[in-house]
Amino acid sequence: DAKTTQPNSMESNEEEPVHLPCNHSTISGTDYIHWYRQLPSQGPEYVIHGLTSNVNNRMASLAIAEDRKSSTLILHRATLRDAAVYYCILRASLSNFGNEKLTFGTGTRLTIIP
Amino acid sequence: DTGVSQDPRHKITKRGQNVTFRCDPISEHNRLYWYRQTLGQGPEFLTYFQNEAQLEKSRLLSDRFSAERPKGSFSTLEIQRTEQGDSAMYLCASSLKWPQTFFGQGTRLTVV
Numbered sequence: 482d483a484k485t486t487q488p489n490s491m492e493s494n495e496e497e498p499v500h501l502p503c504n505h506s507t508i509s510g511t512d513y514i515h516w517y518r519q520l521p522s523q524g525p526e527y528v529i530h531g532l533t534s535n536v537n538n539r540m541a542s543l544a545i546a547e548d549r550k551s552s553t554l555i556l557h558r559a560t561l562r563d564a565a566v567y568y569c570i571l572r573a574s575l576s577n578f579g580n581e582k583l584t585f586g587t588g589t590r591l592t593i594i595p
Numbered sequence: 596d597t598g599v600s601q602d603p604r605h606k607i608t609k610r611g612q613n614v615t616f617r618c619d620p621i622s623e624h625n626r627l628y629w630y631r632q633t634l635g636q637g638p639e640f641l642t643y644f645q646n647e648a649q650l651e652k653s654r655l656l657s658d659r660f661s662a663e664r665p666k667g668s669f670s671t672l673e674i675q676r677t678e679q680g681d682s683a684m685y686l687c688a689s690s691l692k693w694p695q696t697f698f699g700q701g702t703r704l705t706v707v
Contacts, residue, residue, distance in 0.1 A: 513694065515694060522700070523698075523700055524599070524686050524688070524698025524699050524700055524701055525638060525686075525688075525698045526698065527694075527695045527696060527697070530694050566637075568637055572694065581626065581628070581643045581650070581651060582628070582640035582643060582651065582653075583630075583638070583640065583696060584640065585637025585638050585639070586637055587635070587636060587637055588637055
């Protein structure tokens with residue numbers, strides 16, 4: 482599996498936007514970029530995914546670099562409830578065998594400052 | 596839809612004992628996964644079922660570990676002859692449509 486690199490930790494002020502970076506320089510053409518987050522004492526939770534174009538949903542936005550070697554998860558207005566570990570994961574498309582599992586790294590621990 | 600349910604939430608066992616965990620996936624989800632998470636690390640994949648068929652197993656799943664999903668609904672994960680290194684959070688997840696995977700809250704195992 483292609484690897485991702487994320488900062489170990491980040492801090493942000495409450496009600497400010499947060500930009501969580503992820504580098505994936507060895508990404509292949511069929512790899513989707515997924516983001517999950519894990520709140521304290523909870524299982525991981527799906528946030529967003531994308532292939533090439535930027536994506537928005539009710540939780541966040543995903544900005545993907547033109548060369549796809551990096552991406553940024555954007556939380557538009559962080560709240561205390563967004564404090565979690567955020568994981569950037571590459572996952573091959575459904576048509577590829579062996580893409581069922583998610584390969585987590587150590588993620589970025591996001592702390593929100595009131 | 597009550598989410599993925601795992602039981603028990605916490606388990607303390609003595610080294611050498613057998614333990615069994617249960618996972619109830621979201622209704623009608625045909626894909627079911629088990630992961631293990633140790634402190635400070637991300638979850639690691641253990642095994643995957645599509646309906647009742649176990650289609651993939653990680654090398655992490657030693658011969659002391661066995662998972663079943665007998666009728667394609669709930670699943671059990673059994674660890675025989677537990678060791679202190681088995682202490683971890685065991686997470687179950689389910690999925691119906693790619694790519695969203697829904698995780699339970701996990702079972703925390705402590706082997707003393």
